[in-house]
Amino acid sequence: MLTSLVVGAVLMNALALALVLARGPAFGTxxxxxxxxNLALSVAPLVLLGVVALVWVLLLHEGWTAVGYVVLAVGAVVWLLLLPNAAYLITELNLSHRQPHERVPLWYDVLLVLVLAMSGVLNTVLNVFVVQLEWVLVTSGDDARALADRGSVALCVGILLLVGFGIYLGRDVRLNSWDVRHPSSLVRKxxxxxxxxxxxxxxxxxxxxTALFLGLMYLVVIGPVIRGLVLIEQAR
Known part of the structure; x- marks a missing residue:
């Protein structure tokens, strides 16, 4: 199930990329x-998670435990700042990119933004699930049942609330993740x-x-995966 989820997310992102790139040549625009x-920024948090996890494991293997946890902490902060970009693609549904007398058929752009939105949703739930897995591994070992305990659920809810807040800051306040370099200006805005x-x-x-919507999608997409992992754990 987990393999299918990852493959599905990769293919959805690939389809979104193909539709964006084909839009110009296909319709002469x-x-x-x-x-x-936006698509690259949507994928970036998951790529960062993979890089940080790999570096952390390598540092622990070499005995540099303290440095490893510093890398983990810094990576977690950067990841959290980037994470709203994963779901930001759902805001493409407003079709704001279309111009008057647009050459591109409306049906194509509707399909395009739907695929972009779905890729953003899948990227988001994958990010949160990976972090949920890491949380359980650190706090409860390999007990899959801990994926459904209160602490794990609270972690997911908190992250999704921050994602919703971050999307709002990006779409309505017109802020970007890198605006944290100027905190006083960010707060004023x-x-x-x-x-x-x-x-x-x-x-x-x-x-x-937004958090409710993403939470329901998380329940639909990740819920069966967690249930499957729990059943495997019980069958051992």
């Missing part, structure tokens, strides 16, 4: 480069936004509803 950037009429309410509702 320019390739919409922001979609390519957020404060200025929430002081606007309806700003705080919009932020809260968007965060909650």
């Amino acid at each position: 320019r390739v919409y480069r922001p979609m390519l950037l 957020v404060v200025r936004h929430v002081r606007q009429p309806g700003g705080l309410a919009g932020m809260v509702w968007f965060t909650l509803l």
Whole structure:
């Protein structure tokens, strides 16, 4: 099941990339480069997780335990900052890239943004599941039943709330992950936004509803995987 999930996510991202690249040549228009950037940013957190995990294992193998945990901590912070980019593709559903008198048929762009949104959802749930697995390995060893305990579930809920909040900051406040390099400016922009009429309410509702949507998708996609792992554990 896990292999099918990973292969499915890879193929969905490949299809999204193919549709974005084919859009220009197929209909005599320019390739919409922001979609390519958003797709690359969506994949980046999962790539980072793999790199950090590999470096951590190598450092532990060499006996550099302290350095390994520093790399793990720094990698976790950077990953959390990048993670909203994984699900940000769902905001492409507004079709804001279409221009007046667009040459591209509407059906093509509808299919394109749906594939982009699904790739973003799959990238997000995979990221959260990998971190959930790592959390369980650190706190409970290889007990698959710990994937469904309160601490593990709370971790997933907290991450998805932060993802929803991050998407809102990106779409409505127009912030990027790298804006944390200027924290004072970032805080001023957020404060200025929430002081606007309806700003705080919009932020809260968007965060909650987006987290709810992603949580339901997580339950649908990852739930059977967790159930399968628990059944395998019980059969031993």
